[in-house]
Amino acid sequence: MMSEYPEVIVRTILSFSILFIGARILGKQTISQMTLFDFIAASSLGAITANLSFNTKLPIHYTVIAYIIFVAIIYLVAYLSMKNRSARGFFAGKPTIIIQNGKILEHNMKTMRYTIDYLNQQLRVNDVFDISQVQTAIIETNGSMSVEVKPEFAPVTRQDLGIFAGHKKNFAVELIMDGQLVAKNLEENHVSEKWLRKELDRRNLKTEDVVYAVRGSNGRLFVDTYDDHITSPLDKE
Template identity: 30%
Template structure:
């Protein structure tokens, strides 16, 4: 057999074996890999190259070595799951770099991290001043997680005591000018409803690059022509305005009538509607 054919066959076999062993090791080879797994991945890749190039030795010798390097990390991962001591030994422990706003220089030295590197890690977490950081921790994977001080953390609806609607993934109902009926059915809508919404915005279906419907039934459109801007749906805001107008009308009726019973009834309904508006406001004005 010519050498070039032998090399071609061995290359295909080693590539297939490397792909198979990488699948067996799992997705951790692609994300959140440990230093040990990183070394194993390099070793398996080198072995695959050696198998393809070393035409004098039996191919199964290299495949056996790749198999051993695949099974070993799987066994160590299983051992780490069963024992915290083994997990700390093989994967390492997290180390505190900043505590109570104070940099722990000794821990930086243990991680062989310079001040510039620490500042770089903080900037990737949108912390440009050390004084803004309450706590920073270096994970075994090498990433640094940061907890900002309370006064520097982003404001959230929970902190403000607001009630907000849960976020639901929008459904794509139009893609490349084509209607996706399955997504419409998931939302409980049909093509007639979609065409009616498009007519309200004065858009033809063939001009729509992407159309999505959120949990509130609002349709958002992106057109092929980037120069044309489609107005955002105002259904929720219009509902809020209508409720406010109705509440104001009830108060006006209460002032205009002379019958005390009718006046009290209008006032009572106005107060009840006001309470309802206050409860719905975070949902209608977001």
Template identity: 35%
Template sequence: MPDWLDIVMRSFIFVVVLFVMTKMLGKRQLAELSVFEYISGITIGGITSEVVMGLERNIINAIIAIFIFSSVSFLVEWISLKNKKIRDFLEGTGTVFIKDGKIMEDNLKKEKYSADELLELLRKKNVFNISDVQFAMLEQTGDLSVLLKKEHRPVTIKDLQMPYQSKKEPQTVIMDGVILDEALTIGGLNRRWLHEELEKLGVTKENVFLGQVDSDGQLTVDLYDDKIKIPTPQEKPLLLATLKKCQADLELFALATDSKSAKAMYAKNANKLKDMIQKLEPSLHD
């Protein structure tokens, strides 16, 4: 067998072997490497490249070595999940770098980080002033978690004491022109509703690259043909405008009537409608 064909066959075999081993180790191997996973990854890569290019090597022995290193990582991960002390020993624990705006110099030295490196990590979190930081910890993965002091955190709806409504995750109901019935069912919808909404937009499902329904039951679509203009949904703004008009009409009726009882009734209901609009406006205002 020619050398080039042998290399092709070995490469193909090890692509499959490495894929199987990576799937066995799980997604965490791809996102965050522990010490054992880091060692195993380097070693497996070295074994693979050596056997793929070194034709005199025994391919079975290489597969056995890769299996052993993968099994060690898998076993260590399994033991870590069962015992926190072992997990802390193998994977380490977080290290506090900043507390109450004060840098913990001893912890920086312990983790072999300089002040410049700390500032770089903070800048990646869009933090440029140490005194703005309430708490910062270096995680086991090498990422820096930062908690700003309360006065420097972004203002939230809760801080403003404004009424708000929790949102559910949007459901993708069309993908590549194909209707996803499971997503429709989760959203409490059906195909008839979807076809009616597509008719309102003047598009067909075949021309929809991606279609999603938000928590308010509003359909938005992205089309293959970007030249087609999709009309902006008007249901919520129209409903808000209608409610405000009703409130204004009630207030007008209260001013126009001479009957004290009718005046009181119109004024009372106008105030009720005003309170309702204040609660609904965050959801209806686009």
């Protein structure tokens, strides 16, 4: 029994490693917003790696070969889906309309085994608490619901009011992390180091005093220092 412990440890490390590598190869789609095929793929990969980690009766190379074949199949399906619309529809499925022109399509709901209670629940998730306000509701291929409300219930936009939206906001840019300048971000986002130094001088700070500094989407600099000047932290035990 004791002799199996090292093998289980090695198997577990190996299973985690190949699962991580497979996820990196297949991309983020497999782990979020999953379609039916993605769910099957992820479940299968998990089952294979789980067996690899603790089922010592299975030879390691058999499990690794099975895992590689699964990853190859998933990659091939993803490639075909990207290149061919019919293949994409077959493997990922197609969106299903369950409310059209304010009318509930009972047949589509029955096909999907969708109940009225669950319909109302999903509408509430989309911040719609009155089904009479819904113009269109669609179940996407990943199971989420997209909702379009009737025009009279739609939120008012700046365009509706004729208000100029202003300049486009930029992404927040990390400039200092752990007391070190993030030179790459400064260069790629055309942020002047001179401007940053000036902002730090205005706060009587040096780069090494700063844990984290970021230029926000509004163009202002947010700075957090190592010394927080808090004598009684709320989370202190």
